[in-house]
Amino acid sequence: MKKVIAIALLCTAPFSMTMAEQEEMKRRVAESKEVVKSFMTELGGELRRAMKTGGPVKAIEVCNLIAPSIAKTQSEKHGWEVGRTSLKLRNSNNAPDAWETGVLKKFEERAAAGEAVAQMAHFEVVEQNGVKRFRFMKAIGMPPLDKAPCLKCHGESIDDKVAAKLDELYPNDQARGYKPGMIRGAFTISQPME
Numbered sequence: 696m697k698k699v700i701a702i703a704l705l706c707t708a709p710f711s712m713t714m715a716e717q718e719e720m721k722r723r724v725a726e727s728k729e730v731v732k733s734f735m736t737e738l739g740g741e742l743r744r745a746m747k748t749g750g751p752v753k754a755i756e757v758c759n760l761i762a763p764s765i766a767k768t769q770s771e772k773h774g775w776e777v778g779r780t781s782l783k784l785r786n787s788n789n790a791p792d793a794w795e796t797g798v799l800k801k802f803e804e805r806a807a808a809g810e811a812v813a814q815m816a817h818f819e820v821v822e823q824n825g826v827k828r829f830r831f832m833k834a835i836g837m838p839p840l841d842k843a844p845c846l847k848c849h850g851e852s853i854d855d856k857v858a859a860k861l862d863e864l865y866p867n868d869q870a871r872g873y874k875p876g877m878i879r880g881a882f883t884i885s886q887p888m889e
């Protein structure tokens with residue numbers, strides 16, 4: 696059943712879905728994209744401010760506190776689960792579940808096949824313990840340094856002081872060594888269907 700729904704959703708006009716169901720999917724996708732956008736804008740703003748006033752070492756602390764707090768606020772506001780995840784984690788609280796791991800691996804395959812990361816997303820109705828949930832993921836790319844400061848904390852050559860602070864907060868950090876254009880991870884949203 697899960698597979699049938701998933702395949703149906705991949706088509707633009709699936710015959711197995713009523714117009715009302717198609718409209719509902721469109722609405723859920725649009726709402727998910729809005730939430731991702733506000734998450735990104737808020738976190739990006741905080742990050743830029745922190746980098747400017749305290750530099751990257753101070754900004755790590757901001758990221759460490761602000762990112763989970765934005766995820767929590769957005770989750771509570773919508774009654775959804777909203778977060779960020781990755782195949783190479785910094786914070787193990789962001790670990791993907793089996794479905795998310797599958798989607799992240801598919802994103803890697805899609806990128807390898809030449810698809811642009813910026814618009815890459817996936818949604819699906821997934822049945823979990825007999826309950827249907829609408830799940831949405833949007834890929835997060837690694838921009839070059841002249842576009843955003845991401846590489847200062849996730850790149851190949853990280854300043855010693857920054858690396859020391861990361862080691863202190865995240866002894867199992869795997870989220871380093873990225874190059875521009877790579878997929879850093881994804882935003883992930885899980886909505887109850889009823």
Ligand code: HEC
Pocket residue numbers: 742751752754755756758759760762763779780781783784785786787789835836837838843844845846847848849870879880881
């Ligand atoms: C000042 C250092 C710093 C900068 C700059 C930075 N990050 Fe991070 N990043 C972190 C920290 C710290 C965490 C862990 C946050 C937490 O505890 O949830 C993190 C976590 C993440 C995660 C969540 C998955 C995981 O590994 O836990 C993603 C995705 C991510 N960063 C992407 C980005 C992107 C994209 C940029 C650029 C827009 C960026 N980061 C810039 C420090 C940084």
